[in-house]
Amino acid sequence: MAVASFIGTAIEFYDFYIYGTAAALVLNEAFFPNLTPLNATLASFSTYAVAFAARPLGSVVFGHFGDRVGRKSVLVASLLLMGLSTALVGLLPGYGSWGIWAPLALVLLRFLQGIGLGGEWGGAALLAVEHAPKGRRGLYAAFPQLGPSIGFFAATGIFWLLSAVLDDTTFKSWGWRIPFLLSFLLVAVGLFVRLKISETPVFQRVMEQQEASKVPTLDVFRKFPKELLLGAGGMIVAYGLFYTATTYCLSYATKTLGVPRNTMLGLSMVACLFLAAGTWLAATRSDAGGRRKLILGGCGLAVVWGLVLFPLLDTEQPVLIALALGGALFCMGVVYGPMGAYLPELFGARVRYSGASLAYNLGGVLGGAVAPLVATRLQAGFGSASVGWYVSAMAVVSLLCVLALPETRERELG
Template identity: 55%
Template sequence: MSSASPSGSLPASPASDAQMSTSRVIFASFIGTAIEFYDFYVYATAAALVIGPVFFPHSSPAAQALSAFVTFGIAFIARPIGSFIFGHFGDRIGRKSTLVASLLVMGVSTTLIGFVPGYASIGSLAPVLLCILRFGQGIGLGGEWGGAALLATEYAPQNKRGWFGMFPQLGPSVGFLASNGLFFGLALSLSDEQFRSWGWRVPFIVSAVLVGLGLYVRLKIAETPAFREAIEKKERVRVPIATLFGQYLKPTLLGAIAMIVCYTLFYISTVFSLSYGVSTLHFTREKFLGLLCFAVIFMAIATPISALASDKFGRRPVLIVGCIAAILSGFTMAPLLGSGNTYAVALFLTIELFLMGVTFAPMGALLPELFPTNVRYTGAGVAYNVGGILGASVAPYIAQLLANRGGLAWVGGYVSVAAAISLLGVLCMRETRDIKLS
């Protein structure tokens, strides 16, 4: 990358310094989302395995699972609120400081969950505290992704925004591997009693160390060229969210709709499938977690492939193909996951997570490209997190209800319908690959 940004607002500097700066920005956008999503997936995995019995004293395992999935959904309600709050400051005072604050909120909330006593110790206060901290997780993550995507894309050359925007999109794969890998190791090394008593808390507490690393990296980066140019030209608006809804409501809604398929694919194939695999198919925890760790590797492989394709062919063509494939994948759920065969289950998880990577990768460039600089942090964050409400907040809960009443074929139909809705949103969008960000 040259020493000047595409807008020409960066001062000249030696090539080696520019390269170091570019590498630092890429790493900062990646490491933050990796840590944030590690925190989020730690809870998702715990919700599927242990949150129900520890915090909700129902006699029915199904009722416990539904209660745990309700707390899982609370964070998705909080995420748009976080995108409003952090988006405001990200568009008003800058990307860097806002990203540091969002990481702190997320990390503190996650770490404290690891210390909340269970229902047996403090009664109904336990689920109340859990819900408050889960809400805090959602607030923090609501401000994270939009800023990380902007950090990458606002530094990127115009013809490589898909590639640069891919790095924050790799964060979820790494965060998921770290989260599930740690749970996998604990499941192998601890008895069931030890895991339920204290073992599940370890991944939450480990978050404190990872957040420290992320803060160190992010404090070393500079403000993005596009935002600095907006300051110089006095383009900032007083209330970004008002400008967003007043002038850019349509791209916000279309961006949110396009995100539905990503969230549905991921949380159905991880949270719901993990719960279903352990409770109904009678896989051991460690075996199913191992299958998920294997499958998410293909999500990581699909991410750079899809990002490069989006730079070459455009965001819309890649997403259209991905959505159509996701519609078809819903029909594989009952025969593959429902078979209970290890290889068939692994194939199903691999297909779904590969398609998650295909549909998720272009979003790192697409959502920022939908908005001008003065509302970009807010707009990208709101679209991303409203998509989370629509596609993920209730997905495991609805899937559990559908599985109880109609079986896995109904859950597969839910995946197909979600993908079809995203396809309609993408078809209504304009292509954004050639748009200038400043």
């Protein structure tokens, strides 16, 4: 089950991340050619942010059925919605062909992407955690938590390969569409895996005892408001680190510093290995040392790293850029890894899908949706150092939120 949840999250996060890479590299020219470079970049990042606004809605919709019908069927539906929305972006005509309808259609598809991913993470985490024996939930949850690392590595890798073999004109004309079209194939693979999984034993007990919540989202707000809001706050730094170090830094380095596109894509792939290492180490160690302590440690590291991220990046030296990005993503992994078990453990079995998904995705609105937009504005007005201070501030917010939450490692899942 852990492997099945890993494959699903890797595919869905691949779908999500190829959009971020395309937004940093080419969507501004393909869909907003009449704007100034700065405003076109902001418009491209705004379409990127639309999905984060949609993700809590996806959490509500898919969480409702995940808590009432079951984890398995909802995960199949979220995969279909996410994958097909992504693939259709690859078929979407640009501004030159469709005019204003092109960016409007892009926003719609991005919104549907967000709804699909909003239902994905909670179900995948529960699939692993609710099948895990007590004392090994961190280990089992490590697998879906690795999905973003592998998805991002694959998304960046395909763009790196296309950038290496295609000239700039060809890449911007049609080459960027290939990663999106590959989603048709990945959806088929994901469906094959997910249709073979079984329902979790925890949810089966809920159904046998006829304890399913009628309106899970309302029950989350009534019974777990503290866990919901503070859990979302704890996720802010993970999202902020990731989307600053990947989407924004890719745009900043290539367009402002003049670092070659292929160099930055290669360095981003190297940095992703640091994310995977931090995620795996922290998730697996959380079974012995506790989730909360490791998450707090990751937040503390992020406070410091935010202050050195851009001084290292601004050197324009590949080794130091890799260190800057890798350090940021390692800090993110240390926070993110234990969250796969920590957020589900904060909520009762009857509303666990809705509660964990909402906390996870509300953190994405606050940390992921606005990070590239705020970073672009800060850099334009106050220089790159201000973006580092912004990252550190997000880390402080998350640290304070997790301090107000309890340790959950010994809790029964119900």
